[in-house]
Amino acid sequence: MNAFKKWLALFVLSFGYASMFTLPYAKYVFYDPMMTALKCTNFELGAMVSVYVIIGIFTFVPGGWVADRFPARTTISVSLVAQGLLTILFGINMTMKVGWIVWVAFAFTNCFAYWAAALKGVRLLGDKNDQGKMYGFFEAGYGLSTVVISFIALGIFGRYVDPVAGFRMVVFIYSGFSILAGILTWLLYEEYMAETNEDKPVVGLKDVIIVLKQPVVWLIALVIMTTYGLYVGQTYLTPYLTAVVGITVTFSGALAIIRTYGVKLLGGPVGGFMADKWKSPCRVLTIGYIFIIVMLFIFLNLPAKPSLGVVIVLMLLVAFVGAGMKGIMWSTVEESKVPRYYTGLAIGTASIIGYLADIVLGPLFGYWLDTYGNSGYNFMFAFLIAISVVGLVAALGILKLKKTAFSIITTNVNTNINTKI
Template identity: 70%
Template sequence: MNNLKKWLALFALSFGYASIFMIPYAKYVFYDPMMKALNCTNLELGALVSVYVFVGIFTFVPGGWLADRFSARKIITISLVAQGIFTIWFGLAMTMTVAWIVWISFAFTNCFAYWSAVIKGVRLLGDEKNQGKTYGLFEAGFGLSSVIVGSIALAVFGRYTDQIEGFKMVVFVYSGLCILAGILTWSLYDEYMVETKEVAPKVGLKDVFYVLKQPIVWLIAIVIMTTYGLFVGQTYLTPYLTAVVGITVTFSGALSLIRSYGVKLFAGPLGGIIADKMKSPSRMLAVGYVIIMVFLVIFLNLSGEPSLNIVIALMMTIAVVGAGMKGVMWSIVTEANVPRHYTGLAIGTASIIGYLADIVLGPLFGYWMDTYGNAGYNYQFALLIGVCVAGFAAALGIIILKNKAFLTEDAGNARKKISA
């Protein structure tokens, strides 16, 4: 395959990935303006994302089946365009009631249709030996696209003195970019770009139950949950910067944009290179959990009004390590010897547990902030330390079990076991 075509296809997927998740998670950058626009509490704003993920969880496995049965290119394109249309509606009628309906709709455009299709689509662009690098570059492309999209959004927001009006215009920007991403995906991506010797049989209902029974798939789910949970936890540093450190919303938003997306430009590929050099993404992730845990302990022990420079240094270090981990977390599907025709099912199954972080952490962190004020952040840091411990244990489990996984068997033997 022509390398230029591959990189353009990877960019199209990255740009779409950045665009489709910007509005469901808009609070990560526009936390205070979004809360004002919807006239809601911290708990309600956290619950909005939680409901979106809760509904989405029930669609992950069917979505994985869909990704293994139909064209990734078609699924991704339709999802992006539909997302753009729903986002326009939200911008035109920005109330909490409309937000609930739209965010539930996002569960179907994102979790059911788009999610497994795009993660599988990335895997199909790389060979089995450099999956860490492929996913790392995808994460870097996601970071670059997010910085571009986020910078445009911040620039638009900054032109308005009224935060509510500014946020409405940001929503329209996000909707247009989703539709553009759909056009780019249809034009640049083709799942048949890379030739493979593996003959992919049709995936049926028996295969769903077969994948569900495998312990290593659930270990993958725990790794995804903890790695993503650390990312979700970091987003609450946005209100931390304004409430505890005392900086402006615009400055906090800029730092959050760099933390959430900018560091991915180099941390994603670097994480992929390290994982490939170690010949085990799970080993790389295990080391990452330990590093982040140490810095969270330091965060937990900050007292009084901490120095802005110290907070930024701690925040960015955690962000870099976390971005490197998030960039390679899905490559453990390849490390676990999952055949390509089971990729969608494995991703969908792992995502059921993996994205519980959005359901639990949003309302919980919001409740702590509403109830305890600034002291609530200490509870957040303590919980994230526990998340690191759980992730470390799951990564070790994958290292131990990967060579014994059921998925090293061919599909024919798998089906014989099912019918036995």
């Protein structure tokens, strides 16, 4: 397979992934203009995003089934273009009523079949020996694309005196990126680009039960939940720097950009190379969990007024290792020997548990900080240590079960495909 074409297709998937989630989470960049445009309260804006996430979680499994029934290229392209059209609809009529309709619809354009299809698409670009690099560079490309899209949007927004008019133009720009990504995916991505000797049966409803019965799939879910939970938890180091260390909001924000995007560009590929060299993402993850446990334990034992230099070093180390882990977490699907025709179902099932962090951690950490002030960070660090231990146990569990998890199913695949609906 042409290497240039493979890496170009991978970047297109990363670009589409970044384009898909810009508007649903636009409040993180354009919070005040969005509130002004929608004439809504803080609660209403937050509730709209929360409902989108909750509905999205319920679409993961059926979406995974769809992703296994239809070609990845078709599913990804159609979802991206549909997202772009919905975004145009919102830009034309930016009201709270239309916002609710569009955000609910977003759960079906980007959380339904697209989610599993995009991650499955990454897997299909490589063989079993380079899954770490595929997912690591996918994560890096996602970070780079997000930075570029965000800066373009901010630049355009800054040209308008009226914040509502500026935000409306940003919405149209987001729609353009989404539609462009859909077109590029259709033109540049090929289904099953990586050679495989696996049979490719038509996946039916009975296969949902088959995948749900596999313990290794739920261990993958725990790995995703804990790794992504650590990523979400790191975002609270931004207010930690201002509230505990005492630096300015501007300086803290600059460090947040470096931690979120700059480190990701390096951490993702490094984690991928290590996973492929050791031929085991789970081995890299186990070391990562242990390292982060040690770093968080140091955070727990810092003095009331810690040194800025020490905190920055600890933060960047945690961010770097966390980015490497996040970059390879989905390559555990390959290591677990999940048949490629079950990739969408496995990803959809694991995502139900894996992305609960988006719903749970924000309110939980917010409650601790509201109730206990700066002492709430100690609760947060202790909690992150606990989920790191869970992730460590789950990764070790995958290492133990991966040899036999799907062996019976793959041996009898011809019997299974005769029962498809």
